Amino acid sequence: MKRIHFIWMAMVAILLLTQPAGASKVVVLGFDGADAQLVEQMLAQGKLPHLAKLREAGTFQPLMPTNPPQTPVSWSAFATGLNPGRTEIFDFLKRREGTYIPMFNAGEESSEPLLWGERNPLYLALIAAAAGLLLPLLLLALLKRWKAGVVVGVVLGAALGAGMYWFAGRYLPEEVPVAQNNRKGDTFWGLASQAGKKVQVLRVPVTFPAEEVHGTFFAGLGVPDIRGRIGTPSFYTSRLDRIEGENEFSIEVIRVDNTQDRIETAIYGPLNQLFFRPEDEEERYRLEEAGVPERIDVPMTLSIDPASQKLRLEVQGQNVTLGVGEWTPWIHMRFAFNDVISVRGMTRFKLLSLEPELNLYQYPVNLDPDNAMFFTKNPITWPRGWLQDLYGRLGPFKTIGWEEDTWTITTGLVDEAFFEEDINFTVADASRLMESLLQEGDFDLYVQVFSFTDRVGHIIWRLTDPENPTYDPARAERYAGLMEQSYVQMDEIVGKAMAVIQNQPDTLLMICSDHGFTSYRRGVNYNTWLVKNGFMTLRGQGSTATLEKLFDTGDLFNNVDWSRTQAYAMGLGPIYINLAGREPQGIVSPGREYEEVRDAIIAGLESYVDEQTGARPVKRVYKREEMYPQFNLDVIPDLRAANDLYYRVSWQTTLGGVPAEIMEDNYKVWGADHCSVDPSLVRGIFFANRKFTRTDPHIMDLMPTILEALGVQVPAGLDGKVIS
């Protein structure tokens, strides 16, 4: 009797061990930039019925974002339960080590030798020659015909060796580009995978290249377009007043002559980093002479039929006829570096007008799922072939990380109605993907982030703020409703997820966002403030920065006199002290002087008043040790200026420019933001279908909370704490 009792207890113990108390399936849906205040307001008005249900039966709380409340920063803390000082994803930009030159913080592109790099022709030729020699030798030796074997072997070996030497020299690049994610720390999906849980992770920002998990993974923000950019649409136009080339909004304007019947033009592709890599002018000339293209394009022919008012597009044997206002389906194309190496892309076009001017829009060329060669080093899904499986089942969808085109509307070439169309495509694709995978249910942990809520905020929120400099009553009348419409779309997606899991009482559903929003009315030029207050000294006049300067030449602070500069601003709020021993031309001594300079900047900026409005643009300047208990001393900025509502770091400061005035109106369509605002003012959201009673949750708390719900051990030493 006792013995049976013991066995029974042992069985219970084993069950408890393998199936911890909290173990359940977890579904996490993230909505980038979904703002707590607007959500609360819409809940009160009964406009978000599914989220209201979650609030009633479970939890709704505003969610504190990271400092700064930026998309890559906050989602990295979400993934790891670590503060930005430890993930080292702390801003849009960081300094290149040992310089004043800015670079992207979240990820970078490097290159790796392909096989043996520049020795490829020699080594491959030797291998081919050896194979050519040995095969006939062995074969004919078996037939006891040694002499013939040697003769045939030498001839074949020499021929194969020479052929391979020529082939490798001509067709194989020495190096191939490789993407790198700079985020540090262990992710909850990684830990869950290690604990044997099956995970599905989709489109979380800062997850490119795709991570190897037990389950499936689809990388998010960071996946480039075919040109290696965050996104470059093209605009084909016959208008002469449009300047050809790439403008500051990262859109390519391509002039076409609509007086011709057949217009020969091209779809712009990637820079030829594989074969066009001149180290000097002489080599550049040699490459140009040899006809090696600097950029790989795909030819496209446009023909106008005035009678039917249609435009015909011909791209690599595909023909599509378009009326005004129509979109093409996805068109697939191959950008060939040579006969052997190519990368495949896909895009869609919309014909905006045909007469009197031809205006044709082209979406950024997305990486096609059929790209085995590129994905070997830069996978966007795990397993690498999963993307093709999804395409087979669901049809084509965008693969680019920044899915929505926020660039073209910013140029004034298209309006909000066009932006809305693009948002609706994106929402439909992402929601179809979610429904299909949730229904399949092949996971213990499901995570998907939707980005449209953030993009609509950046472009449309301004139309809900009559005090925004770009506010236009007529435009607001037509389009301000898109802001709430995007939150209704979010609510519908949540409703679809709830419908799928309604019969699974054990499944924990969490809805969250990484930050909220505020109207961006006025910008602060911190470098100008530093100059006017004696912390920075210029040689000659201040400068205007451009994107080209920022990323192509890095020639930003070229007129700063570093021997008389104590501090400089770079990125969306960071201020760095020109510290001796750390900065290349540092003058501020560590210790007392460092603290004095920091305190003086804090006092000055926090009391600074915007004369036009009478408000204080800077709510608080944080010392780094106030934001982060642990951080890398050489990487994390010494100070971070956090704005009050309606203010942001100016466009020029973001790029490192020093314009004449400290304050400026924001006249851009990008009229709302969050990136440099104090985190307490732009909170995100946290909903769950279970009761969590702890107040003031932080986005870092989700990682340990998810692990505990899955029954996976929460690692020690996290900054986030389990929400109870």
Ligand SMILES: [Zn+2]
């Ligand atoms: Zn944003």
